[in-house]
Amino acid sequence: MERRTLVRAAAALLATGLAGGAAAQEVTLRLVSAFAENGIYVQRLQPWIQKFNAEGKGLLQINFIGGPRAIPTFEVGNAVKTGVVDLAMSTGAFYTNVMPEADFLKLTQVPIAEQRRNGAWEAINQVWNEKGNMQYLGRMVENQPFHIYVNKPVSKPDLTGLKIRITPVYRDFFQALNANVITTAPGEVYTALERGVVDGYGWPIGGIFDLNWQEKTKYRIDPGFYDAEVSLVMNLPAYRKLTPQQRDFLQKQVLALEGENTFWTKYAADEAARQEKAGIQAIRFDAASSKAFVDKAYQVAWASAEKQSPDVAKRFKPLFAPK
Template sequence: MTDRFKAAWVATVLAAVSVATQAQEVTLKAINAFQEGTYFAQNFEAFVKKVNEEGKGLVQIQYIGGPKAIPTLEQPAALRNGVVDMAATTASYAGGIVPEVQALNYATVPFQELRRNGALDYINQLMAEKNLMYFARTGDGVKYHLYLTKPISRPDLSGLKVRIAPNFREFFQALGATVIQTPPGEVYTALERGVVDGYGWPLLGVFDMGWQQVTKYRVDPGFHNLEMGVQFNLKSWQKLSPEQQTFLERQRDWLERLALEKSMADVAIDLQRQQDAGIQVITFKGEDAQEYLRKSLDTAWAGIIRLSPEHGPKLRELMVAEQ
């Protein structure tokens, strides 16, 4: 074999290997329910970066951005219909498609226990019927709070208009509030113009949209558990090879550790930031605090069971720790 022939043969083999590698690589299109760079977008963005760095030749993620690409409340349908393959979002926004998925907000046992005890498998069986799959948790270990522009002394929101997400609609209604659902990007203007008197939001992320400028009070204690996650179009997941799925599951484990560690560290930071920004704390105590927390859980699960009488009781059994 001449040197020229050897060189040509090697080049042919390398080209064939390159083509085969390219054929194996899959690009997944992903969307975020939250504006790029904001607090609740950052963990998923770190995940995308890590996947793209370590998954060359195997898996890549085309991150098309946040609500400007697809409005937040339209993203679950876009995911189900295959417009995108992945969505970094919250179960609350998918509740119109799979009502039971909102139960993830009301779990009182740790998320990893939901993986172990079958609760997440149960949720995914229900999501599979709508071509969806819950893949990863990107926000954990943080409570929701009520933020207000007007003071209250008891858990009574009569006469107040409060911006809500679907996962705490019934709770605030039970407290007497008039509830208004808007995307996060519209909350600042709604507060500024007096369209709403407050909003429900996790302890973290208030500063992303400048809401501290139009927020006077935070109500303690916090309620429910923050749920942020990554959902997959089920058919897109099933098309991946076992190697690609294993790679993404390994990245998922890294993401979930990052999310929990970051949340725990950031809670103390944001508590101080809110204090420095002049947000005053209204703290319910004694019976008021007990009533507030009891009502937050009871109304939430009553809603799940009403929407899904077959599955709701079983999900509560798996997700709520014995009192």
């Protein structure tokens, strides 16, 4: 009887150990968004998280913590770097306080699929690993040019006398156009426009309706420039703790998310039409001025990048350029 009891006890302990081992295999990653939860980027990410969790049961899960109300926009990068959270959906412009090179991602002129083929993705990760304590997982937004939105008409690429809200994305370019620049978080722009603190702002083609900025916007300057980059980044130690199986699953899911990036081309066209319908007029320059405008945007940005981090800029520039 005593022997039988010991066998049963040993079996119970073994079962408990096996169950504990199985449970320990599943890892939950904490994810935060640098963008508002009601915005298009989070809306696009939510179905992906649901699919991720459904297919990753027993292996890998994501716990979406929230947007800027959880962690302020410009603190998200440091939260990833220090491991306060495991994952973030953000844009490089929002974590230049962690690593200035993050802003260089706006200068990519080839899609993420090509970046993975031509070595750009690996080059980015070498820098992100070393300087940001991050793993650059993948890019979920492409084909979203930035524009200048203003409440006063301009007849040429010159912003003299205008107060323009910026992020690091376009600080140097707008200053080169003689603007007076003001940095604010996205959540403060509506009030700044309403009170006349700013005369306009830089923003991608999409997303202004999510923030109701169309109510305070009269003009959009065309053409667009750069490419809005929204990506998933991960704390490097957390990434390295994953098993090979978990990493493979994570990469598979990120590649699936990138595979949906064709959405953004149509979205850009739809948003331009929506802006027109809302009364936002497009300001267009002649062909020569338009080309000079875009050329200047890239010349100023690369010059700034080369001054800030010459080795990284030299490495990135040929990989980011179209062939």
